Amino acid sequence: MKSSEFEVYTRRDIEIVSGTGARVKDSRGREYIDCIGGIGVASLGHGNRILAHALKKQAEKIISVSNHFYNDKRTELAEKLTGLAPDSLNRVFFCNSGTESIEAAIKFARYATKKHGFVCAERSFHGRTMGALSATFKEKYREPFKPLVPGFDFAEYNNFESFKSKINQDTAAVIIELVQGEGGIYPADKTFIKNLSMFCRENNILIIIDEVQTGVGRTGTFFTFEQYGIVPDIVTLAKGLGGGVPIGAVLVSDKIPGMPGRHGSTFGGNPFSCAAAVTVIDYIKKESLIKKVSEKGDRFVSLIKKNTLSSVKEIRHLGLMVGVELFCDASEAVNKMQEMGVLAITAGENTIRFLPPLVIEYADLEKVAQVLTEVLRY
Ligand SMILES: Cc1ncc(COP(=O)(O)O)c(C=O)c1O
Helix, strand or coil: CCCCCCCCCCCCCCCEEEEEECEEEECCCCEEEECCHHHHCCCCCECCHHHHHHHHHHHHHCCCCCCCCCCHHHHHHHHHHHHHCCCCCCEEEEECCHHHHHHHHHHHHHHHHCCCEEEEECCCCCCCCHHHHHCCCCHHHHHHHCCCCCCEEEECCCCHHHHHHHCCCCEEEEEECCEECCCCCEECCHHHHHHHHHHHHHCCCEEEEECCCCCCCCCCCCCHHHHHCCCCCEEEECHHHHCCCCCEEEEECCCCCCCCCCCCCCCCCCHHHHHHHHHHHHHHHHCCHHHHHHHHHHHHHHHHHHCCCCCEEEEEEECCEEEEEECCCCHHHHHHHHHCCEECEEECCCEEEECCCCCCCHHHHHHHHHHHHHHHCC
16 A cells, blocks of 8 residues: 555554444455554544534534633533542643643643753653653654753663652652553552652652553543552643544643743644543543443453463553563564454564553453464464
8 A cells, every 4th residue: 555644654554444433444344353442542432423423513613712712612621621630630731642741741840840850761652742752761762863852861660769869959850651551561560659759749849640541541540640549740641532533631730830821732722622522531431431441451351361372471451451461572463463353553572552442342352362362372
């Protein structure tokens, strides 16, 4: 297949043209169980009628309102998000993507603290624009674009002493994912996060939790930090929030002062994407999706674990963020799964990553586990 698009992605040889629930179809009419979901984006699955209806209604009413005016949908979404968060996270900035939410968080932290430094984690992924890229660990992503933004350092994930040793007088914030997604599905250790959060509090360092991939129910709670017993100063969201419509959000506490005229976004918080996010939040609640996420993730993992597969090194998961690490490169297994009607994606080193829509049926998870087992038996 050839296209006039600029080449930055490695492309698979199928063309996805439609979808329903957790299933998608290619241009030849072949159906797949979609455990990529736009990389953790299609939270309500594909072709969701309620989402489609809400978008149609909003598009007919108004799509675009400058941030110089109030808008009812933007206000509604801000209220919903702050309503779901602890009291201290009481304001939201809207943007259009995960990387933009990290850019905003970096700027907010520097502005609030008047300090410059950030300590991030090894294996972290926070995005590809210059600030977010500076917080991203992998040298392959960073190297061609240096010099990056100065002031970013990296500590070993799940190692409190390592973080402590990197934090200094000029550290504005720690930026961390509670389950490293692109890095290979590594959940954070609870004691590590508690110690880190306490240390940051005692030393006036902000804690920024990147929930771009883990947020909006993906791991079994709306925000993953709820499971860690901490309250961050800044939280970033994107991916699943719009159910496929681009939107990013940054929740902040009172430690972050407003900064009129010093940050902004033309498209951020437009009524169309806010209508999508409002619908996603309402749908998740109405269908009690979050409670089912943990059950589904656990069931899926227990099905894989039932079969002892010598090629599997480790299985890591939290809710419907599942990583199966192999002893060898994972791309061959991913390709074979695709041939057998299951879409998954790699992450980190040698890991197969599953991020199915939250609405995926148990029967489909069973089928995915079956296909995975068959593929790894070779
Ligand atoms: C944890 C995390 N932060 C930030 C990003 C960047 O998001 P986006 O691709 O929407 O810019 C990603 C994307 O994978 C992510 O997983």
